[in-house]
Amino acid sequence: MTVVFQTDLPEVGPRHQGKVRDIYDLGDKLLLVATDRISAFDVVMADPIPDKGRILTRLSAFWFRHLADVVENHLLSLAVEDFPPACHPYREILAGRSMLVKKCRPLPIECIVRGYLAGSGWAEYQRQGTVCGLALPPGLRESDRLPEPIFTPSTKATSGHDENITFETAARLIGPELAAEVRRLSLELYRRASAWAEPRGIILADTKFEFGLLDGRLLLIDEVLTPDSSRFWPKEDYAPGRPQKSYDKQYLRDYLESLGWNKQPPPPPLPPEIISRTREKYLQALQALTGEELD
Numbered sequence: 001m002t003v004v005f006q007t008d009l010p011e012v013g014p015r016h017q018g019k020v021r022d023i024y025d026l027g028d029k030l031l032l033v034a035t036d037r038i039s040a041f042d043v044v045m046a047d048p049i050p051d052k053g054r055i056l057t058r059l060s061a062f063w064f065r066h067l068a069d070v071v072e073n074h075l076l077s078l079a080v081e082d083f084p085p086a087c088h089p090y091r092e093i094l095a096g097r098s099m100l101v102k103k104c105r106p107l108p109i110e111c112i113v114r115g116y117l118a119g120s121g122w123a124e125y126q127r128q129g130t131v132c133g134l135a136l137p138p139g140l141r142e143s144d145r146l147p148e149p150i151f152t153p154s155t156k157a158t159s160g161h162d163e164n165i166t167f168e169t170a171a172r173l174i175g176p177e178l179a180a181e182v183r184r185l186s187l188e189l190y191r192r193a194s195a196w197a198e199p200r201g202i203i204l205a206d207t208k209f210e211f212g213l214l215d216g217r218l219l220l221i222d223e224v225l226t227p228d229s230s231r232f233w234p235k236e237d238y239a240p241g242r243p244q245k246s247y248d249k250q251y252l253r254d255y256l257e258s259l260g261w262n263k264q265p266p267p268p269p270l271p272p273e274i275i276s277r278t279r280e281k282y283l284q285a286l287q288a289l290t291g292e293e294l295d
Helices: 052-066 085-094 118-128 167-174 176-198 250-259 272-290
Strands: 015-018 021-025 031-034 075-077 098-102 110-118 147-151 203-212 217-221 230-234
Touching: 015 203, 031 052, 031 085, 052 075, 052 176, 052 272, 110 167, 110 176, 147 176, 167 176, 176 203, 176 217, 176 272, 203 272, 250 272
Parallel strands: none
Antiparallel strands: 015 021, 021 031, 031 098, 075 098, 110 147, 110 203, 203 217, 203 230
């Protein structure tokens, strides 16, 4: 098992390092490399989660294929032999954790869809009965299913925390027509993904989509419906009125919360058990949603 915490491939192209991905600029294309880094509360942990990048890549590729009839996406290839020749000497590092994608102009918002009341949405609802300014019926409990999925965009912070915004604010940022279209697409993607996941034992509580523009066309970009960008709950254990078990990094967040850590760098070290259990949860999501094992 090769653990990849970060990559350094100067021959391939200029690198931008995100929280989890190393992104290489290939001119009109990008090479996205999903490392085994994991972040929580916007801080990258010092300890990687083995195979995490391969799991994220496999899941995103599955969803890009499954949802291709809803909206065009940026994926070109997962095969290293299709990548530029400068990538080929790094086959061992890149195989299974890299995507060659179309280069788009990302929209400056994150498109979040919530089907259940959890996380920051639950916190806001407790205070004022709304989520991102949208009024919800009174008397809802934590983890309750919402009457209908709701679109709750956020800013895309280059540093620090993303902030929830109203649809009207999103429309001012990207224009009303484009905002309406990404809302429509996000809700449709969420419904399609939920309809696939639920019979396979997973509740999709909420998720985040990102879109970009290429030659005037709207494309689904980045990652899709992974444990990094979604709340996945085991259906068999679901019970509203409390927090849920999950197949995502909520397990890691819960551990970090128990430490009383101030959520500022440096991060605390992760014990082997926490690393192993987090990896196991990501693997469970992959297997349940795709029926695939990690080779």
